[in-house]
Amino acid sequence: MVILMINKLIDGIKKKNAPIVVGLDPMMKFIPAHIKDAALKEYGETLEGAAEAICQFNKQIIDHIYDIIPAIKPQVAMYEQFGVPGLAAFKKTIDYCHEKGLIVIGDVKRGDIGSTSEAYAVAHLGKVSVGNAKISAFDEDFATINPYLGTDGIKPFLDICKQEKKGVFILVKTSNPSSGEFQDQLVDGKPLYELVGKKVDEWASRCMGDNYSYVGAVVGATYPEMGKVLRKVMPKSFILVPGYGAQGGKADDLVPYFNEDGLGAIVNSSRGIIAAYAKEEYAAFGEHNFAEASRQATVDMIADINKALDKK
Amino acid sequence: MVILMINKLIDGIKKKNAPIVVGLDPMMKFIPAHIKDAALKEYGETLEGAAEAICQFNKQIIDHIYDIIPAIKPQVAMYEQFGVPGLAAFKKTIDYCHEKGLIVIGDVKRGDIGSTSEAYAVAHLGKVSVGNAKISAFDEDFATINPYLGTDGIKPFLDICKQEKKGVFILVKTSNPSSGEFQDQLVDGKPLYELVGKKVDEWASRCMGDNYSYVGAVVGATYPEMGKVLRKVMPKSFILVPGYGAQGGKADDLVPYFNEDGLGAIVNSSRGIIAAYAKEEYAAFGEHNFAEASRQATVDMIADINKALDKK
Numbered sequence: 001m002v003i004l005m006i007n008k009l010i011d012g013i014k015k016k017n018a019p020i021v022v023g024l025d026p027m028m029k030f031i032p033a034h035i036k037d038a039a040l041k042e043y044g045e046t047l048e049g050a051a052e053a054i055c056q057f058n059k060q061i062i063d064h065i066y067d068i069i070p071a072i073k074p075q076v077a078m079y080e081q082f083g084v085p086g087l088a089a090f091k092k093t094i095d096y097c098h099e100k101g102l103i104v105i106g107d108v109k110r111g112d113i114g115s116t117s118e119a120y121a122v123a124h125l126g127k128v129s130v131g132n133a134k135i136s137a138f139d140e141d142f143a144t145i146n147p148y149l150g151t152d153g154i155k156p157f158l159d160i161c162k163q164e165k166k167g168v169f170i171l172v173k174t175s176n177p178s179s180g181e182f183q184d185q186l187v188d189g190k191p192l193y194e195l196v197g198k199k200v201d202e203w204a205s206r207c208m209g210d211n212y213s214y215v216g217a218v219v220g221a222t223y224p225e226m227g228k229v230l231r232k233v234m235p236k237s238f239i240l241v242p243g244y245g246a247q248g249g250k251a252d253d254l255v256p257y258f259n260e261d262g263l264g265a266i267v268n269s270s271r272g273i274i275a276a277y278a279k280e281e282y283a284a285f286g287e288h289n290f291a292e293a294s295r296q297a298t299v300d301m302i303a304d305i306n307k308a309l310d311k312k
Numbered sequence: 313m314v315i316l317m318i319n320k321l322i323d324g325i326k327k328k329n330a331p332i333v334v335g336l337d338p339m340m341k342f343i344p345a346h347i348k349d350a351a352l353k354e355y356g357e358t359l360e361g362a363a364e365a366i367c368q369f370n371k372q373i374i375d376h377i378y379d380i381i382p383a384i385k386p387q388v389a390m391y392e393q394f395g396v397p398g399l400a401a402f403k404k405t406i407d408y409c410h411e412k413g414l415i416v417i418g419d420v421k422r423g424d425i426g427s428t429s430e431a432y433a434v435a436h437l438g439k440v441s442v443g444n445a446k447i448s449a450f451d452e453d454f455a456t457i458n459p460y461l462g463t464d465g466i467k468p469f470l471d472i473c474k475q476e477k478k479g480v481f482i483l484v485k486t487s488n489p490s491s492g493e494f495q496d497q498l499v500d501g502k503p504l505y506e507l508v509g510k511k512v513d514e515w516a517s518r519c520m521g522d523n524y525s526y527v528g529a530v531v532g533a534t535y536p537e538m539g540k541v542l543r544k545v546m547p548k549s550f551i552l553v554p555g556y557g558a559q560g561g562k563a564d565d566l567v568p569y570f571n572e573d574g575l576g577a578i579v580n581s582s583r584g585i586i587a588a589y590a591k592e593e594y595a596a597f598g599e600h601n602f603a604e605a606s607r608q609a610t611v612d613m614i615a616d617i618n619k620a621l622d623k624k
Contacts, residue, residue, distance in 0.1 A: 025428075028441065036443075045443035077424060077431035081440045083449030084403055088396045109424055111458065112389060113488035113554075116337075119389035128393045129340065131348075131357035137395030146423065148460045149486050150493030174461050176425035181462030182508065185499040192504070196494065242425075 004165045005141045006209040006216075006238065009103050010263060012070025018302045019263070019309075021105060021240070022065060022294075023270025024093060025075040026054045030275040032287040051085035054078075058093045060291040061274055065298045066100040071141075073105040073240075073268055091138055098139075105240065106140030109171065111153050117145075118156035125168075126160040142167045144218055144240070147196050151203075158207055158215065167214035170203075172196050172230060175220025175243030193226065197233040204237045212238050212264070219257065221249025221267065228256035231264070239265045245272030245301070251308035258309060267305055273297045316477045317453045318521040318528075318550065321415050322575060324382025330614045331575070331621075333417060333552070334377060334606075335582025336405060337387040338366045342587040344599040363397035366390075369602075370405045373586055376603040377610045378412040383453075385417040385552075385580055403450055410451075417552065418452030421483065423465045429457075430468035437480075438472040454479045456530055456552070459508050463515075470519055470527065479526035482515075484508050484542060487532025487555030505538065509545040516549045524550050524576070531569065533561025533579065540568035543576070551577045557584030557613070563620035570621060579617055585609045 013019050028036070028050065036053045043049035062072070072093075079090035097104045110120040124143040127134040145157055145168050157168050173183055173193040183193045197217065204213035213236045219227050221243035231239065239257050243249040244267050257265040276282040276297035277290040285293035325331050340348070340362065348365045355361035374384065384405075391402035409416045422432040436455040439446040457469055457480050469480050485495055485505040495505045509529065516525035525548045531539050533555035543551065551569050555561040556579050569577040588594040588609035589602040597605035 027427075027431075040443050045445035047440075047442065047447055047449065050440070050442045075424075075428055075431075077422070077428045077435065081431040081435040081449055082442075083435070083440075083447075084396060084400045086435075086449065087399050091396055109422070109458075110389070112387075112421055113486060115339075116387055116389045119339075119387075119393045123389065123393040123395070123398075128359075128362070128395075130359065130362045130394075131352050133357035135359055135395075137359065137393055137398065146421075146458050146460055148458055148483060148494060149488055150490035150495070152488050152490040171460060174425060176461055176464050178462030178464040181511070182460060182504065183462070185504065185507065187497040187499060187504075192494065192497065192499075195497065199493070 002165045004209045004214060005103065006167050006212050006214040009070060009238070009266070010212060012103060013263065013266065016068055016070055017306065018069050019266050020069055020301055020305060021071040021073045021266050021268045022069055022273045022298060023073045023075060023107070023268050024058055024061065024274065025078045025270045026057050026274065027078060030271070030278070031057045032277070032290050034288060047082045047085040050082045051089040054082070054086070054089045055092050059096060061294050062096060062100055062102070064291040064295040066102055068298060068302065069102070071103040071105055071266065072097045073107050075107040075270070094138060094140060103142070104140045105142040105144070105169065106138065107144050109144050109146050111146035111149055113149060114152040114156060117153045121157040121160040125157070125164055125166045142169060144169045144171065146171050147199070154203060158203060161207065161214055167216060169216040169218050169240040170200050172200060172217040173219045173223055173226050175222045175247055175249070179220065194229065194233060197230045200237055201234045204234060208236065212236060216240055218242065221254055222247055224253035224256060231257055231259065235259065241265055241267045245269045251304045254305065255308050255312050262309060269301055273301065314477045316521045316526060317415065318479050318524055318526040321382060321550070321578070322524060324415060325575065325578065328380055328382055329618065330381050331578050332381055332613055332617060333383040333385045333578050333580045334381055334585045334610060335385045335387060335419070335580050336370055336373065336586065337390045337582045338369050338586065339390060342583070342590070343369045344589070344602050346600060359394045359397040362394045363401040366394070366398070366401045367404050371408060372603040373606050374408055374412055374414070376607040378414055380607070380610055380614065381414070383415040383417055383578065384409045385419050387419040387582070406450060406452055415454070416452045417454040417456070417481065418450065419456050421456050421458050423458035423461055425461060426464040426468060429465045433469040433472040437469070437476055437478045454481060456481045456483065458483050459511070466515060470515060473526055474519065479528060481528040481530050481552040482512050484512060484529040485531045485535055485538050487534045487559055487561070491532065506541065506545060509542045512549055513546045516546060520548065524548055528552055530554065533566055534559055536565035536568060543568055543571065547571065553577055553579045557581045563616045566617065567620050567624050570624070574621060581613055585613065
């Protein structure tokens with residue numbers, strides 16, 4: 001029997017005692033020279049060369065952290081910029097994460113009108129029909145989606161999640177500096193992000209796993225006061241929290257994103273983990289041991305967040 | 313010298329007397345059996361087979377309409393659902409359009425926080441660095457983008473447009489039934505889409521071509537009253553108008569999307585053109601002559617819109 005992905009995610013978080021996800025956003029500047037050089041030597045200064053460097057970099061990081069975290073979140077934009085070979089590296093990364101037993105959250109932030117959203121949902125979470133065959137294109141377990149187009153842009157994702165036992169995280173309040181420009185505007189005296197949060201709660205209520213919904217939300221770590229409010233607005237939704245570390249979010253600030261049961265949030269770090277070797281704190285590992293540095297940074301992040309949660 | 317793409321688009325619209333763009337959204341159900349069968353026979357019931365069918369279908373349509381329209385708008389979701397081979401077909405379609413002198417509007421609706429938006433902008437409009445090489449990944453001329461994350465999600469696109477002489481269309485009011493759920497919410501007594509429109513106008517003012525900005529907007533044909541208001545809010549922006557035909561928008565309703573100079577809007581039709589052969593009106597062409605049916609539907613659409621504009 002296929003287990004509902006949100007239940008599997010919660011199970012993974014509990015077993016590994018790690019409410020965290022690592023963002024695999026392999027910008028070229030994060031990839032150590034010896035990996036880049038080898039890949040470009042083999043494939044030339046081509047998109048294929050870049051894609052090979054990404055795959056090698058990702059594989060080593062995954063190999064060093066898969067046993068201590070429940071999930072990985074590749075940011076598709078970082079692959080898409082290398083065109084078709086880059087997206088082949090995205091797919092390879094997803095497959096390799098699955099081989100290693102990791103849950104994959106595709107950070108794709110897609111969203112469109114109904115029929116088009118359906119195609120996106122099929123691309124990332126579903127199966128496409130070709131003749132009599134049904135084929136998974138990218139096959140993530142969760143996807144992030146953008147709500148600007150309203151219910152009919154969201155519904156095809158929910159339908160396919162139901163069918164495939166997968167899930168989504170809907171952008172509610174993003175972590176970036178100008179996220180307030182539209183998201184914080186007051187509508188009937190309340191910010192737009194709260195209205196979006198209420199909609200997420202409505203959708204979530206109709207899409208339940210055991211204790212949590214498979215319709216989650218994205219709320220940036222950089223706005224803890226808003227996170228506190230949104231936690232209450234969407235009690236059944238898991239919150240995917242970007243912005244910890246490099247973007248400025250601190251562990252203590254994240255406590256209100258969790259529910260009383262100690263669950264309900266999963267905190268992402270990307271740069272802080274995958275480029276740990278470039279930080280003073282982990283410089284002793286050296287560039288060649290970048291993946292060991294990533295493991296240590298992951299261990300430290302888990303401890304940092306659990307310590308904050310223990311104080312709760 | 314590289315001509316600014318918005319100037320080139322306007323030039324194309326004038327020369328061909330056709331303020332229209334054809335949406336190449338090749339859903340499998342639109343592709344005639346003889347094309348699908350041949351492709352699946354060669355490649356099997358695989359993503360590669362589907363991608364081959366899409367390429368053959370697109371090529372014939374492009375061959376039959378490239379001389380009478382200025383631009384093509386492929387919807388990336390329809391390709392993305394066929395995974396890496398599907399995206400290779402997307403890229404091939406873009407390249408073939410360029411060979412035929414067509415301007416390509418990538419309907420990608422991307423948008424994220426700053427550094428991630430930069431990667432998307434590079435992917436679709438810019439060039440990515442690999443060693444000392446600079447390579448175009450998908451190489452559209454324009455891209456559609458989602459504003460929910462605010463200025464810092466938009467700015468990287470504008471920077472790359474400036475550099476590459478390309479352009480964007482920012483979602484303001486979308487054509488789908490539930491677009492009002494968030495977009496119509498009142499902020500200080502005015503709908504959110506107007507606030508987004510004002511921001512688009514601000515961005516547009518700083519990014520001018522000869523008479524129009526290379527920062528355009530998307531406003532659905534299905535909301536003509538709002539189109540009328542938004543035309544005035546964003547006088548310097550070209551409006552990309554989806555929703556004509558299959559979604560219900562009529563030519564007369566579209567007149568207010570244009571400025572007094574007869575320019576300022578470009579109307580999209582997808583299904584209405586590429587699946588014309590399946591409509592009663594063009595059934596006489598027969599499935600084998602689907603591309604001739606598409607040409608006739610394009611000719612009719614141009615006449616329909618120009619007739620409405622002449623009455624102005």
